[in-house]
Amino acid sequence: MNYRRLGKSDMHVSEISLGTWQVGGGWGGSFDPKAANRIIRSAIDAGINFIDTADVYDAGLSEAAVGKVLETYSQKIFVATKCGRQIQPHINTGYQPEVLRRYVEASLRNMKLETIDLIQLHCPPTEVYSRPEIFGEFVKLKEEGKIQHLGVSVEKVGEAKAALAFDNVTTVQIIFNMFRQKPAEEFFAIAKERDCGIIVRVPLASGLLAGKMDETSVFKPEDHRTFNRNGEAFDKGETFSGVDFEIGLHAVSALKKRLGIEQELAAAALRWILMFPEVGTVIPGASSPGQVLANIRAAELPHFNEYQMQVVSEVYAEFLKDSIHPLW
Ligand SMILES: NC(=O)c1ccc[n+]([C@@H]2O[C@H](COP(=O)([O-])OP(=O)(O)OC[C@H]3O[C@@H](n4cnc5c(N)ncnc54)[C@H](OP(=O)(O)O)[C@@H]3O)[C@@H](O)[C@H]2O)c1
Numbered sequence: 001m002n003y004r005r006l007g008k009s010d011m012h013v014s015e016i017s018l019g020t021w022q023v024g025g026g027w028g029g030s031f032d033p034k035a036a037n038r039i040i041r042s043a044i045d046a047g048i049n050f051i052d053t054a055d056v057y058d059a060g061l062s063e064a065a066v067g068k069v070l071e072t073y074s075q076k077i078f079v080a081t082k083c084g085r086q087i088q089p090h091i092n093t094g095y096q097p098e099v100l101r102r103y104v105e106a107s108l109r110n111m112k113l114e115t116i117d118l119i120q121l122h123c124p125p126t127e128v129y130s131r132p133e134i135f136g137e138f139v140k141l142k143e144e145g146k147i148q149h150l151g152v153s154v155e156k157v158g159e160a161k162a163a164l165a166f167d168n169v170t171t172v173q174i175i176f177n178m179f180r181q182k183p184a185e186e187f188f189a190i191a192k193e194r195d196c197g198i199i200v201r202v203p204l205a206s207g208l209l210a211g212k213m214d215e216t217s218v219f220k221p222e223d224h225r226t227f228n229r230n231g232e233a234f235d236k237g238e239t240f241s242g243v244d245f246e247i248g249l250h251a252v253s254a255l256k257k258r259l260g261i262e263q264e265l266a267a268a269a270l271r272w273i274l275m276f277p278e279v280g281t282v283i284p285g286a287s288s289p290g291q292v293l294a295n296i297r298a299a300e301l302p303h304f305n306e307y308q309m310q311v312v313s314e315v316y317a318e319f320l321k322d323s324i325h326p327l328w
Pocket of ligand 1: 018019123205238266267290
């Protein structure tokens with residue numbers, strides 16, 4: 001495993017890390033703590049030292065599972081969690097400093113931690129990015145030792161840019177993958193200049209880029225890949241990274257054929273992300289320890305050459321750019 005410094009922070013994190021939205025079995029279905037435990041342990045034992053969770057994942061059970069595993073390790077494992085999505089209705093005025101403070105304190109209790117390495121605003125409404133009192137509250141929380149760093153998780157490149165107006169924003173979590181390339185074009189240079197750490201989420205376009213899906217693939221009713229394909233429950237971009245499923249399958253076939261990849265497309269897709277030095281860490285989600293291990297193989301794969309990088313750009317331009325680029 002290789003490690004990269006996360007922006008201006010003192011965190012040196014594994015370049016492939018772990019996302020835990022689905023860690024207990026899947027997006028709000030029944031939660032299996034043993035399965036969660038196995039997945040998280042397999043990641044740490046393989047060298048991962050950065051774990052992304054959120055207070056709303058499985059109503060706190062994901063956070064609790066992470067906290068429980070951490071009790072059994074002596075080495076430093078960085079924990080990133082998120083706050084804000086419990087606000088109902090999820091609107092700008094619901095975001096108040098004292099509300100967010102309560103969520104942070106609840107996450108500390110839930111994970112049995114004294115401090116949170118990285119707390120992230122969890123894709124708030126766009127207006128929140130222009131409210132100094134919101135960002136100011138996290139300065140206070142840091143002074144009190146309850147958090148170490150603040151980050152934002154964003155839907156759009158414009159939100160990522162807006163968040164950098166606040167000095168205490170250390171990281172930006174954003175969707176970036178072979179099927180979502182705008183951040184590299186319009187945000188990475190700015191992030192580098194500001195020494196902002198980039199955390200890449202949904203790197204496999206919800207599994208599409210693992211190359212295992214076809215027209216007959218079905219998902220459980222509680223899985224967002226069933227119910228959020230058109231953004232029915234939350235931003236459409238979180239599901240298959242906003243790509244129409246059928247078009248995505250064609251784009252995957254083209255990638256496989258033109259790159260000559262039949263096996264390990266997931267690791268290759270992650271390797272492609274690591275080709276960008278501005279990226280601090282990538283947080284693929286995994287529903288089994290085997291997926292964790294397959295994903296960390298990315299760190300060992302040969303680098304993409306110029307021709308292969310060109311192929312990925314061409315596939316994106318041919319199948320996806322017109323529908324994806326303007327939206328996020
Ligand atoms: N708003 C936010 O801040 C936000 C939103 C979304 C996600 N996130 C974070 O980002 C993380 C990653 O996003 P994500 O999980 O939605 O998308 P993802 O990482 O693109 O896709 C994860 C899915 O891909 C499949 N997969 C993973 N590794 C595989 C492998 N080696 N071989 C075959 N299939 C593999 C699994 O699907 P199956 O389950 O079907 O096997 C897994 O559930 C989340 O866990 C979460 O921590 C944050």
